Amino acid sequence: MPYGAPSSALRQPKVDPVKHALSVTREQDFAAWYQAVISEADMAEESGVRGCMVIRPWGYGIWERIQKLLDDRIKATGHENCYFPLFIPLSYFEKEAEHVDGFAKEMAVVTHHRLIQKDGKLVPDPEAKLEEPLVVRPTSETVIGAAFSRWVQSWRDLPVLINQWANVVRWEMRTRMFLRTSEFLWQEGHTAHATVDEAMDETMKMLEVYRSFAEECVALPVIAGEKPENERFPGAVATYSIEAMMQDGKALQAGTSHFLGTTFSRAQNIKFQNAEGQQELAQTTSWGMSTRMIGGLIMVHGDDDGLRVPPRVAPHQIVVVPMLRDTEEDAAILDYCSALVGALNGQDVFREPVRALLDRRPAKAANKRWGWIKKGAPIVIEVGGRDVAGGNVSVLRRDRLYREDGKLDSRIIAKDDFLAQATTMLEGVQQALFEQAHARLHDNIDRTIASLDDLKSLFAASSKPGWALVQWSKPTGAALDKVVEWLKGEKLTLRNIPLDVEAADGACIFTGQAAVERVLVGRSY
Amino acid sequence: MPYGAPSSALRQPKVDPVKHALSVTREQDFAAWYQAVISEADMAEESGVRGCMVIRPWGYGIWERIQKLLDDRIKATGHENCYFPLFIPLSYFEKEAEHVDGFAKEMAVVTHHRLIQKDGKLVPDPEAKLEEPLVVRPTSETVIGAAFSRWVQSWRDLPVLINQWANVVRWEMRTRMFLRTSEFLWQEGHTAHATVDEAMDETMKMLEVYRSFAEECVALPVIAGEKPENERFPGAVATYSIEAMMQDGKALQAGTSHFLGTTFSRAQNIKFQNAEGQQELAQTTSWGMSTRMIGGLIMVHGDDDGLRVPPRVAPHQIVVVPMLRDTEEDAAILDYCSALVGALNGQDVFREPVRALLDRRPAKAANKRWGWIKKGAPIVIEVGGRDVAGGNVSVLRRDRLYREDGKLDSRIIAKDDFLAQATTMLEGVQQALFEQAHARLHDNIDRTIASLDDLKSLFAASSKPGWALVQWSKPTGAALDKVVEWLKGEKLTLRNIPLDVEAADGACIFTGQAAVERVLVGRSY
Structure with a gap:
């Protein structure tokens, strides 16, 4: 199941072939997307x-x-x-x-x-x-x-x-x-x-x-x-x-x-x-x-289809959408879904009971599905008459929404298999979201900055430049004010002095004096 | 184990032979006691x-x-x-x-x-x-x-x-x-x-x-x-x-x-x-x-020793106080208490895990005991060296604090027996507090009031008269204002028209007209 490597979207934006649920993408206008x-x-x-x-x-x-x-x-x-x-x-x-x-x-x-x-x-x-x-x-x-x-x-x-x-x-x-x-x-x-x-x-x-x-x-x-x-x-x-x-x-x-x-x-x-x-x-x-x-x-x-909520903080971790058609099959579908939700809620994940929801609202199943995708429910299950007959469920994982051909990656799984792997799948979503974000963070901290010119170019070169980890002499008082003032001109701020990085071994890029530690520089909210 | 009938303290205050933990009793000054x-x-x-x-x-x-x-x-x-x-x-x-x-x-x-x-x-x-x-x-x-x-x-x-x-x-x-x-x-x-x-x-x-x-x-x-x-x-x-x-x-x-x-x-x-x-x-x-x-x-x-918290809303339901003496026995006592708290917290009561606490603070055991009595922890357990040796615990139930002779009713129970009955005991405290309050409420609603004079006498006769359930014609507007004004003169208010009482069958005590329902009258906070 080639789901592809964790995305480090920050510096390798790929053109997306898929039509997404939101009217604006992150690439187009990040603030409007938010x-x-x-x-x-x-x-x-x-x-x-x-x-x-x-x-x-x-x-x-x-x-x-x-x-x-x-x-x-x-x-x-x-x-x-x-x-x-x-x-x-x-x-x-x-x-x-x-x-x-x-x-x-x-x-x-x-x-x-x-x-x-x-x-x-x-x-x-x-x-x-x-x-x-x-x-x-x-x-x-x-x-x-x-x-x-x-x-x-x-x-x-x-x-x-x-x-x-x-x-x-x-x-x-x-x-x-x-x-x-x-x-x-x-x-x-x-x-x-x-x-x-x-x-x-x-x-x-x-x-x-x-x-x-x-x-x-x-x-x-x-x-x-x-x-x-x-x-x-x-x-x-x-x-x-x-x-x-x-x-x-x-x-x-x-x-x-x-x-x-x-x-x-x-x-x-x-x-x-x-x-x-x-x-x-x-x-x-x-x-x-x-x-x-x-x-x-x-x-x-978040992605261009809306939010993706990590399972541990998701109000509902698994949402079950019955595909009702106003026929006499509906009662059997609802019973099947109810039993499924009951069985899921009887399991534990992350040392708490699973939070599964049966979405009974009177709306079209496709609208409900896209509603939950936009809300970022970690797993969305759809159940139609054929699923009931075959003892199956259709599973969408919010962190791997599309196949390589751009279609929704909805997978039909035997209900009992899904029940057996649901909590592992939730752990997998939690892990995948963390790994994607972790790779993005660490791929986008530049550790090569040796001068103010380097710093300027880094932030001039890209609209999404990440951060720079630079050596500095930890100036205080007026000397620090001068550094902050210069950074302000570049729309930059000092973020923090990370606890867990190697000691400084060069010159401060701001003062030229011997550096004593490393400080993170970046744009900020 | 004659713990006595539920207290209906409101009209039968009994002189208390016991020295209590608070400096003021309910009888002396209810507001100061609060x-x-x-x-x-x-x-x-x-x-x-x-x-x-x-x-x-x-x-x-x-x-x-x-x-x-x-x-x-x-x-x-x-x-x-x-x-x-x-x-x-x-x-x-x-x-x-x-x-x-x-x-x-x-x-x-x-x-x-x-x-x-x-x-x-x-x-x-x-x-x-x-x-x-x-x-x-x-x-x-x-x-x-x-x-x-x-x-x-x-x-x-x-x-x-x-x-x-x-x-x-x-x-x-x-x-x-x-x-x-x-x-x-x-x-x-x-x-x-x-x-x-x-x-x-x-x-x-x-x-x-x-x-x-x-x-x-x-x-x-x-x-x-x-x-x-x-x-x-x-x-x-x-x-x-x-x-x-x-x-x-x-x-x-x-x-x-x-x-x-x-x-x-x-x-x-x-x-x-x-x-x-x-x-x-x-x-x-x-x-x-x-x-x-x-x-x-x-x-x-609450009583004259402080609060009594019903177990379902008590932050700690069972508090274990080790009786430490700065001797080498202390470690064994703490281990014993730790195991006890662990075993209690592994049980369920009221469909939730038990909330037991080991009070490790460096203070005298007797002070800690009285601190928890004043706070109203439902059950207080004391464990000394002799209890450890005998496999026992000393149990205080906050709803039955004293023996008939006025001494604290601390009972030595085999630890395993206590573990076996702890949740039942918590349910018993919850039930006892409800029953005492329930008896007091229903014993102190007077249903015999037939006139304004009756009402006046009822509230004049006692400093703690409870409520009256009276028949009334449900006046509105100016007629109701008149009733409210009269009641205000007696420091009384209309509380509510209970949902679950028998229909009215007499005359309104306020208007003399045919009564249509019954209304509760009382002093209020």
């Missing part, structure tokens, strides 16, 4: 409220899967979930200047607590103005820090390891569904520790949780590394990220883990008595992953 | 942000269990989860006058999207004033209605059955943790249908989902019924509720289901072409249950 996938897969839509989206069942179902699998890992590493207020008093922010600078420009501010009718219009009641305006949380370090200061008195109270699933608001001027919306959903972990070492261990542990979650569950290969100084979270001593490569070569920051040192414990007074009886400030961390991950999933796994 | 439970069980605390609380891991863990079990039932009845914007433009509210009237007085209003420094203080930037203020959702009929109007074109698009888990804000003047907070967490279901009958079926189906969920999962016996006209949700044609009785005799509305008719489809233009080709307005419903349920759980199941 919107088309979201719309055709019924994932989300504009809400009519500026910068906010409506997440529809298929999109939200993927988020529920992400929540479940990430939450399990967050709990397995000793964290407990809490819930903190949506509103943060301005005075909490005033205590930490750098943090304020990072967020003040994009904060939604609540100023009134009542509406009245005036000249037939609803307006905020001037009599109900808040004494202290409240900010809708853009992130919760300040309000959670205030709670930590109540909870932590002695070294015995440490570590505090908590997480919250919440909505946050950052008033973005330019929004894009899932990638940058004024309101988004995320989890934010917050921890407090007695020592720098423990807090750094936590920071790196959660970075690794994000890396393994992204790779194992979302099939999203990433590069884990430290952000350069200019890209740190406002108030952090060190910020780490996982970076994923989209099919247009751009980078998406898909999760961050911050070592905050004593920035917030100083501002919020998180102090403890150590074993020697002295007062110390706690060392804190925070780390977050958001609905942005769904944007990454689309741009890494 | 706060003490929340605080001593580490469920929640004041946040420092007006009207908002911090929900701590034990409180949030109960909410996660409620979410999981209720979400399963919501999905099993055909609903899908979505997510809609936190912010609602004022113009959406202006379209539905009655709805506005119900909520305008308690809305948090966002008026600016940026902060600036001014005279060393952070203030909303006057240059960043929103053209149209945004309300933080108090409920989402309007913004979800706007989405429905995009989704619904033809009768084929109906029904639309969706739900969202979200935070909402109602600016309450007097707040009380879990019962009435400015921000709270809930689920809100919203559906659209082609006919009144289908929408009414949905309204009643979800009322029944709430009733069965409350009774089966939270062990909270409730009375399901229709709210009188004056208690309807703003904009509803009919509102149904489940009402639970707290241990102080007051009623708590624990969930509501609304038939909204065409109120919101008219305001938001949710129209469809029917099978005959004509345009019709959709019939909509909404229904919600919130973190308030946790307040009800506390006030129904």
